[in-house]
Amino acid sequence: MTEGVQTPSAFTPRIFSGIKPSGGLTLGNYLGAIQKFVAAQEAGTESIFCVVDLHAITVWQDPEDLRNATREVAAGYIASGIDPTKSILFNQSQVHEHAELAWIFNCVARVGWMNRMTQFKEKAGKNAEKQSLGLYAYPSLMAADILLYHATHVPVGEDQKQHVELTRDIAAKFNHDYKVDFFPITEPVIEGPAVRVMNLRDGSKKMSKSGESDMERINMLDDADKIAKKFKKAKTDPEPLPDTMDGLADRPEARNLVNIYASLSGQSSDAVIAEYAGAGWGKFKPALADLAVDKLAPISEEMRRLMDDPSEIDKILAHGAEQARAIAAPILKRTYEIVGMVR
Structure with a gap:
């Protein structure tokens, strides 16, 4: 949990977050999410981590x-340090309470709120009328994912902050409409220099699983040679590194690589700039490649080992689903009672 964040005394501090299994895991998933999940786990905060496969089918x-992508995300969690004996790890579709609470929240959320969701606009583009209803309504399912466990904090990237704000709105409206103090007003946790990891070929775009070229991204299943090659060939500019981050304001590719180095090394971006001020890319990019290989290659190797035995992953997810339901079922039951359903 973030230092200084206060949790209402009525709610136990609890973190929930999830990753969608569409395509493969990238460095963006690791630095923007999983690395923070591991830190939260090791800090001792009760943590629930999910592979949100219901979101994938929007x-x-x-x-x-x-199925393969779901297991890959689970393998990425485990290989990166999520310990199923310390945290709850499961895939969303094994806990039916997510979908049930999402329907309640569909009836709480307002259409105007959904119309403001920028991710739907970005994904739907000019073909909004042809998109699934699930793609339009999935923010209420995301709110259900979080509030089903009375999660007080959600580690998210900057691009997901709007969804947590919607979750807060839904919780507040439910509590107000039914005159209860039942759902917590969840706090987003956004930390670290690389909360938004950008494309290695175009620093103005987010690193994506669906990019046209494999050289745009670091896949978490990439081996050491691929990791090193991609960083050494990453797009930069002819200028050396400045002595402050302000000097990278109009240099998106350079800023992205510095932020990635900072996140992988556990330093601030300012500390990285101080160390490499005046250095050219012939020095910085090999150093970044070596750091990335040292940090990421063991994770990708363990992921491949786990993927070779999917039954091990499936057992972990099934056990996690049982643990998750033990928390979720009573909360959903009480929600139905508050709403007025005969139980």
Whole structure:
């Protein structure tokens, strides 16, 4: 949990977060999410981590690809340091309470709130009328994911902050409408220099699983040679590194690489700039490649080992789902009672 964040005394401090299994895991998932999940776990905060496979099907997914991607995300969690004996780890579709609470929240959320969601606009583009209802409404499912566990904090990237704000709005409206203090007003936790990891070929775009070129991203299953090659060939500019981060304001590719180095090394971006001020890319990029290989190659190796035995992953997810339901079921039951359902 972030230092200084106060949790209402009525609610136990608890973190929830999830990753969607569409495509493969990238460095963006690791630095923007999983690395922070591991830190929260080790800090002793009660933590629930989810592979949000119900979110994945808001756009078409090949069933076999979806199963493989779900296991890959789980393998990434475990290989990066999420310990199923310390945290709860499961896939969303094994806990039916998520979908049930989402329907309640569909009836709490307002259409105007959904119309303001920028991610739907970005993903739907000019073809909004042809998109699934699930893609439009999935922010209320995300709110259900969080509030089903009375999560008080959610580690998110900057691009997901709007969804946590919607979760807060839904919780507040539910509490107000039913005159209860039942759902917490969840806090987003956004920390670290690389909360938004950018494309290695275009620093103005977020690193994406669906980019046209594999050289745009670091995949968490990339081996050491691929990791090193991609960083050494990452787009930069002809100027050396400045002595302050202000000097990178109009240099998106350079700023991205400095932020990635900072996140991988556990330093601030200012500290990295101080160390490499005046250095050219012939010095910085090999250093970044070596750091990334040292940090990421053991994770990718362990992920491949886990993926070779999917039954081990499936057992971990099934056990986690049982643990998750033990928390979720009573909260959903009480929600139904508050709403007025005969139980």
